[in-house]
Amino acid sequence: MTRSLRPLLATTLIFLFAYLLAVTQHPAMFSTRVLGNFLTDNAFLGIAAVGMTFVILSGGIDLSVGAVIGFTTVLIAVLIMWLSLHPLVAFAIALTVAACFGAVMGAAIHYLKVPSFIVTLAGMFLARGGASVLSPDSIGIQHAFYSGVSKSYILMPGGGRLTVVGIIMLAVFAVAILLAHRTRFGSNVYALGGSETSAALMGVPVARTTIAIYALSSFLAGLAGVVFSLYTSAGYSLNALGVELDAIAAVVIGGTLLTGGYGFVAGTFIGVMLQGLVQTYIVFDGTLSSWWTKIVVGVLLFMFIVLQRLVFRAGPRRT
């Protein structure tokens, strides 16, 4: 057991413990039905959090995720309902727009030498504003493709439904794990997060990697927007407000180091599931109010940050 695996292990244990605790109080929570809903309800958050994991691994942050999701839902709704394009064409256009948007942000971060925090903040304003300029009102989507997708699912043993949306999320996680740990791009991301100067000296193409990271993050945010659009069958500029914070929280709870250079995509999955568990538990309990979700997530966030500090105390300090 290497020291570096400890945060991931801690997250997994805490999730299992929390789930066990929840099941002892509400035995109904131990079923594939709940599991299927877990995956469906948190699909957009999970996909966005994967992009955020790469950004944080490289030592940056992306605040524009929620806004890009909102913008994508509006763009898709406009393309389908106003221009009567086929949803698949609309998805392709929306994903391309999102990826280009991210690439421009990455280029700004690299070439203008500004902190990613402020560039993506501008991106957040731009995407939210752009979405509400496109349409300030919510647009409902009626299309045979949408109703077809929402009706199709794989029945799991025990009556649980694995929806298309849930499958997309699982696939994204699987691809992202391979991308992070088995490709040159993945190694470059880790190297950048460790130290940009050293990475550049080692021959990592810093400009190309930075642009690719932010393009990937926005692309995945766009995909999360597609999923959100399938999930709600509507486009609204205020969709997914504050999802960037949930995504960052999921990444941190998943054991990725905020200074960059260390973490696992799989950890993010558990982080997302843990947040879903808190929400489901509060729904099951019925007596707790919804604001407890925020407090519990905040407490979890705090616990994991402190845990990281303790585990990495002996490591090199970076202030």
Added chain:
Amino acid sequence: MTRQTVDLRPSTEPPLPRPRPLASLVTRPQVIALAAVLFVNWLLFPGFFTVTWQDGRLFGSLIDVLNRGAPVAILAIGMTMVIATKGVDLSVGAVMAISGAVAAVMVTSGYPAWLAVLAALGAGLVCGLWNGILVTLLEIQPIIATLVLMVAGRGLAQLITEGYIVTFSDPVLIFIGTGSFLGFPMPVVIAFTLMLLATLIVRRTALGLLIEAVGINRSAARFAGLSSGALLLIVYTFAGFCAAVSGLIVAGDIRGADANNAGLWLELDAILAVVIGGTSLMGGRFSIPMAVLGAMIIQAMNTGILISGFSPEFNLVVKSAVIIVILVLQSPLSARLFRRLPGKSQ
């Protein structure tokens, strides 16, 4: 979060000139920008500069800009100090909600108003202190340390108000939000007083210098004998205090505490105001009056968009355009371009 780059070259920017004559103050880009925004507003709405005296107080669009911009200006005062130490405080919006909730709940459950105000300010101080402890003792990056309170803070505020919008009719609290003093709205008076006090304390003592030292290089400041930990604690606590004041104003203005919407996204406006004011996000030199001016520029743009009949959502696009222009102007790339121009070379 910020990228770790090592830059050993001497800084190409000249140090901030101090003390400065009035002429150089007027030609500051921020002052010109504010004048330009106000001029555009005047073109759109000819009565923009008309200020009338009625019922013992001033009325007019200009006063309205000052009044509406006051909460962000107060946040920006605290935020300037935090950013000068190379930090950032994302929790100020949530702290506003907490402070408003504390004041409203205490007043409605029968406590005197002065006690409610003190408790609300105390809550802000505690929140700021919490952030400060996370940043100094646990050495967590500021953006993440304050993220904890940003996520949990709104939940705490809802816990205090039990999920309701608590309304009150206490004259003292309402006076803080909507009253007037010497003809000026109370929020403006509070913001101006706070700005004056903070600027005097920072510039007439060594405090400002020490904050800049910590912001430029924390380790070097520590080796030079500064207790940077205590300094950071003070700065974050002050930011929490400013947020609490701002929260009281917003609560008094709507005569109620709305835990969900009070101060929502105002932290981003405050950061933007500080950046417009010329304080670098990389820490170091800062200017409180310029940040307040930045807040006024943002509010003047908001008001201009509203009176010109565009939808308020258009605001976000304009804001992002402003950020992009500032980023390009502040970047090393444009500094290199400008240096090539004749007359601008040092």
